[in-house]
Amino acid sequence: MLDDLTNLQSLLKDPTLVATKGYLAGEWCEGDNAQTFPVYNPARGDIIADVSDISRAQTAEAISIAEKAQKIWADRPAKERSNIMRIWYNLMMENQEDLATILTAEQGKPLEEAKGEIGYGASFIEFFAEEAKRIYGETIPGHQADKRITVLKQPIGVAASITPWNFPNAMITRKAGPALAAGCAFVARPAAETPLSALAMGVLADRAGLPKGILSIIPSSRSSDIGKEFCENPIIRKLTFTGSTEVGRILLKQASEQIMKCSMELGGNAPFIVFDDADIDAAVEGAILCKFRNNGQTCVCANRIYVQSGVYKEFAEKLSLAVSKMKVGDGLTNGTALGPLINIEAIKKVQEHIADAKSKGANVILGGEVVQGAGNFLTPTIVTEATKDMLVSKEETFGPFAPLFEFENEDEVIELANDTIFGLASYFYAKDLTRVYKVAEALEYGIVGVNTGIISTEVAPFGGVKQSGLGREGSHHGIDDYLEMKYICMSI
Ligand code: SIN
Secondary structure (H helix, E strand, O other): OOHHHHHHHHHHHHHHOOOOEEEEOOEEOOOOOOOEEEEEEEOOOEEEEEEEOOOHHHHHHHHHHHHHHHHHHHHHHHHHHHHHHHHHHHHHHOOOOOOHHHHHHOOOHHHHHHHHHHHHHHHHHHHHHHHHHHHOOEEEEOOOOOEEEEEEEEEEEEEEEEEOOOOOHHHHHHHHHHHHHOOOOOEEEOOOHHHHHHHHHHHHHHOOOOOOEEEOOOOOOOOOHHHHHHHHHEEEEEEEEEEHHHHHHHHHHHHHOOOOOEEEEOOOOEEEEEEEOOHOOOOOHHHHHHHHHHOOOOOOOOOEEEEEEEHHHHHHHHHHHHHHOOOEOOOOOOOOOOOOOOHHHHHHHHHHHHHHHOOOOEEEOOOOOOOOHHHHHHOOOEEEOOOOOOHOOOOOOOOOOOEEEEEEOOOHHHHHHHOOOOOEEEEOOOHHHHHHHHHHHHOOEEEEOOOOOOOOOOOOEEEHEEEEEEEEHHHHHHHHHEEEEEEEEEEE
């Protein structure tokens, strides 16, 4: 049972990891006029902490300190930056269990899954600590006999991030890792629903010896104020955002005033295709991982499941049986497979998609009920006979709703899968090699999972095409967004 800060702290080996003040340029600060905002436990609906509500003016102050600190940080040898980041990574892994408990308390995902997120999040710090030493420039043969051309890669300056509540740790580290490695300062605004995970990372960054000013973590209930400060402050040279396409569009418009570099990891509407030559048991397992990870609250979750007619019935039965065994409950309770949704609005959105599908002829074969009592719980829901006129075929549900669409052939399903404004992740299961290549090449997505439902890793470039975003995060490409190229033309 968890319903206040003391309770949360009592679950931790190191209670000092629970920080409730803002981390502004290396100092722990209250909000102006000691203002706070509440953080809820979605499994119980209770307030677990009151966190300092940092204002726009305080954010501007942290950004101007960051500007000075960044120059000193960038001048340090890459190996020194790398060593500090490595210590930060080690501290995250040493405190994995505690960080996971904090994460589950405010976000809801089952504890084991939260531990997985901490490992995933920390891996970006580890990976980019190594990449810091590999920011190579270039020499280009001169265009005239007396010319020598050198290309330098230099840090862009101060980078700002806005991140969502679904991955309160990993979405920040995936941006902070390359930024710090490149020699940038980093100002992060975590989601108001999940600031505690971000602030706990601030505690560890401080312990790791990250110089003051290089990292700020801005808890705030005033998302549009902070967003405006990031977009309008000329010191910020890079904005990185993970969240909805709708908000991404607003930020891009605001950021156009300062012509700053932007990377956007936005919404998805992932197709998950099962062909008749697929290993059906493997496809069921992959669909569960992909659809129900974080209870359907990821941008890369399967949103539309297309199953070829010859295996449709078998797949539907096997999926329904396996999902019926998944236990819904408090993420801090042993054996929970599906935690709560983040809030009531999230439940309403899933219910809207289910009701719409039912009204247009879908057949509910599992779930569909809100669990009565405290907390934001919904049973996982599967429908058959889904069709393309249903809301779910156009919009991301962001919850535990799996609609099964039936199709006849490859060309038909490729057309259906690509019929969306989004292009983040896609998945398919098949064995025939010609089919595998043809379909992988035809899917208009930044990420294609073939015979796997999990595609996330720090070593690969994560990101979307179309209205799913701009830029790539993770892999050696992930650092490019935090670097500027400078070409030096020398006459000798
Ligand atoms: C997301 O939902 O935005 C990220 C998911 C991931 O990194 O796997």
